[in-house]
Amino acid sequence: MAPATRSFLTENALKDKKVCVFATNGGWLGHTFEDIKKMCPNAKFEEMLNVEFDEDVMRTSEKKVEEFINKIKA
Ligand SMILES: Cc1cc2nc3c(=O)[nH]c(=O)nc-3n(C[C@H](O)[C@H](O)[C@H](O)COP(=O)(O)O)c2cc1C
DSSP states (O other): OOHHHHHHHHHOOOTTOEEEEEEEESSOOTTHHHHHHHHOTTSEEEEEEEEEEETTEEOSOHHHHHHHHHHHHO
């Protein structure tokens, strides 16, 4: 994960919080989501979305992004 996200999660364990995570990458998510879950064992992870790019073209469909946003809004 990006260093700023790691710092935030180190300082805020998000205990009992509902958490929705998205990440961006150029084809390699790595273990970002697993790492975030391990860092916040008492958070409630609800939605997770990986937004994948190929150079400047977004490969994840806009529909998926909209679904993610609508689930959070609900
Ligand atoms: C130092 C660093 C190097 C990265 N290198 C790659 C890479 O080679 N390929 C790639 O697809 N993503 C790369 N990423 C993006 C990470 O996969 C991405 O940061 C992670 O999925 C979390 O998403 P976010 O930065 O949107 O929070 C890199 C991120 C960082 C911080």
